[in-house]
Amino acid sequence: MAENFMRAVQYDAYGGGPAALKHSQVPVPSPEKDEVVVKLEAASINPFDWKVQKGMLRPFLPRKFPFIPGTDVAGEVVAVGVGVKKFRAGDKVLAMINPFNGGGLAEFSAVKESITAHRPPEVSAAEAAGLPVAGLTAHQALTHLDEVPGQQPNILVTAASGGVGHYAIQLAKLQNAHVTATCGSRNIELVRKLGADEVLDYTTPDGAALNSPSQRKYDIVVHCATGIPWSRFEPNLSPTGKVIDITPGIGTLLTYGLQKVSFSKKKLVPLLLNPKGKDLEHLVKLMKDGKLKTVIDSKHPLSEAQRAWARSMEGHATGKIIVEP
Numbered sequence: 001m002a003e004n005f006m007r008a009v010q011y012d013a014y015g016g017g018p019a020a021l022k023h024s025q026v027p028v029p030s031p032e033k034d035e036v037v038v039k040l041e042a043a044s045i046n047p048f049d050w051k052v053q054k055g056m057l058r059p060f061l062p063r064k065f066p067f068i069p070g071t072d073v074a075g076e077v078v079a080v081g082v083g084v085k086k087f088r089a090g091d092k093v094l095a096m097i098n099p100f101n102g103g104g105l106a107e108f109s110a111v112k113e114s115i116t117a118h119r120p121p122e123v124s125a126a127e128a129a130g131l132p133v134a135g136l137t138a139h140q141a142l143t144h145l146d147e148v149p150g151q152q153p154n155i156l157v158t159a160a161s162g163g164v165g166h167y168a169i170q171l172a173k174l175q176n177a178h179v180t181a182t183c184g185s186r187n188i189e190l191v192r193k194l195g196a197d198e199v200l201d202y203t204t205p206d207g208a209a210l211n212s213p214s215q216r217k218y219d220i221v222v223h224c225a226t227g228i229p230w231s232r233f234e235p236n237l238s239p240t241g242k243v244i245d246i247t248p249g250i251g252t253l254l255t256y257g258l259q260k261v262s263f264s265k266k267k268l269v270p271l272l273l274n275p276k277g278k279d280l281e282h283l284v285k286l287m288k289d290g291k292l293k294t295v296i297d298s299k300h301p302l303s304e305a306q307r308a309w310a311r312s313m314e315g316h317a318t319g320k321i322i323v324e325p
Contacts, residue, residue, distance in 0.1 A: 004028060007325070008106035009305040010066040014055040017313060018306035024066070029103065029110040031081030038093060038111055040075040041125035043104040045312045045321045046133045046163065047247070052099070063100055070104020070323075071097045073111065074119060074128035084113050092119040094284065096132035096275050105305055107325045117280045120288045127287065130294040130320030134163035135283045136275050141222045141244040142171050144269070148219045153177045154238070156210065156218040159225035160196065161187035161318045164246055166295050168222045169194045174291060180212050182225070187318055190295070210236050217241060230255050230268050243268045295319030 006028045011020045031037045049069045052061050074094040077087050087093060095111035103109040119128045141164075145153050153175075157168045160181030172179050173195035181196035188199050198214060200207035202225070210232060212218070217238040223245045233243045245252045248270030255268045286292035297317040300308035302325045312321050 006107040007302060008068050008103075009302065010068045010105075011053060012066045014053065014058060016053070017050070018309040020053070021306050021309060022066075023303070023305075026068070026106070028108045031079050031084070031110055033081050034083045034113050035081040035110045036077045036084055036087050036093070036095075036113060036116060037079040038073060038075040038095060038109050038116075039078045040073050040104075040107060040109060040325045042074045042129035043070050043323045043325075044072040044129045044132075044134075044163075045070065045308050045323065046072065047312060047315075048099070048133065049104075050309060050313050061100065062102065068103045068106055070102060070106075070109075071099050072129050072132040072134075073097060073104050073109050074125040075109075078108070086113055087116065087118075092121075092125075093117060094119050094123075094125075094128035094131060094280070096136070096280070105302065105323060107302070114277050115275050115280065117277060117284050119284065122288045123284060126296055126299060126322045126324070127294040128284070129322055130163070130296065131167075131283055131287070132275070132280060133273065134320065135167045135292075136279055137164045137246050137271065137273050138168035138171055138222065139279055139283060140273060141168065141246060141271055142175065142220070144220050144242055144244060145172070145175055145177060147240075147242075153219045154212075154216045155179045156212075156221040156236070157181045157196075158202075158210075158221065158223050158228065159183070160191050160194075160199075161295075162224055163317070163320050165222070165224040166191075166194055166319050167292070168224070169196050170292050171286075172222075174286070177220075178216070180216075180218070182207055182210070184316075190318065194295075212236065220244065222246070233268070234266060237266045240265045242266070244271050245269065246271045248272075297321050299324055301325075 095116035161183040221243040
């Protein structure tokens with residue numbers, strides 16, 4: 001490859017937030033077996049990225065310092081490794097980087113062929129870069145719709161204007177679900193336009209209590225918010241309702257275990273993302289066909305990655321935060 005070094009953003013230790021991000025010159029990665037190297041046109045920041053920086057998965061992640069964060073990327077293939085069959089130099093793609101490796105906030109990234117998908121011209125790099133983690137999480141959470149018997153399923157999406165939530169609304173509607181969504185007052189119209197049948201302002205008493213305006217019980221909850229106890233969900237669930245927690249902590253795991261041993265029909269289910277290339281390809285096709293879209297909160301150049309990082313940490317982004325090298 002012509003370039004031996006590239007610009008990248010990395011941090012050297014746990015903690016520190018945006019101020020700890022440093023701009024560095026690092027070697028351009030070379031593709032290993034079954035990998036492609038992508039020249040980035042866009043990347044997106046997920047809450048997972050800064051939670052890892054704060055030490056959420058310490059000591060497992062990062063594997064070593066300095067660490068280049070970021071898992072969601074879109075760009076052009078510039079090199080392919082041994083064994084790669086689906087891609088060649090010049091292909092436009094989107095991909096999810098192995099979180100153990102990181103590397104999204106840089107000019108080039110190495111990604112596994114198995115979790116890379118072709119990007120059609122109808123889908124911009126920024127739109128595509130928002131999709132991997134958030135879109136796949138929403139898709140995986142909604143596989144539980146298959147467990148809802150006969151009638152039109154009733155879905156609740158919390159924090160519905162966020163990264164995962166805004167995809168979950170659209171995907172649920174494509175599966176003919178009735179969708180109730182929670183968000184702040186400034187995003188009510190956006191959430192309606194994405195397809196929500198009913199919208200709850202989470203700052204109101206009914207919104208805080210998760211009370212369905214139509215008094216229907218929820219079959220599935222795609223839980224994208226934080227700080228809502230199981231006791232608030234339980235009375236709002238159908239007899240076999242499930243709350244899919246996309247950011248499970250110790251409390252979720254303990255509740256899940258207790259429900260298992262007590263044979264509870266209502267369940268709190270932790271979601272641990274299992275990314276699959278075929279699912280990413282499915283989501284890209286929906287986007288190409290105009291059935292799924294990425295709402296972009298803001299775009300930031302790589303030189304201002306700290307600002308994008310801070311925006312994500314604020315917790316009020318509408319849709320996805322994009323970084324463009």
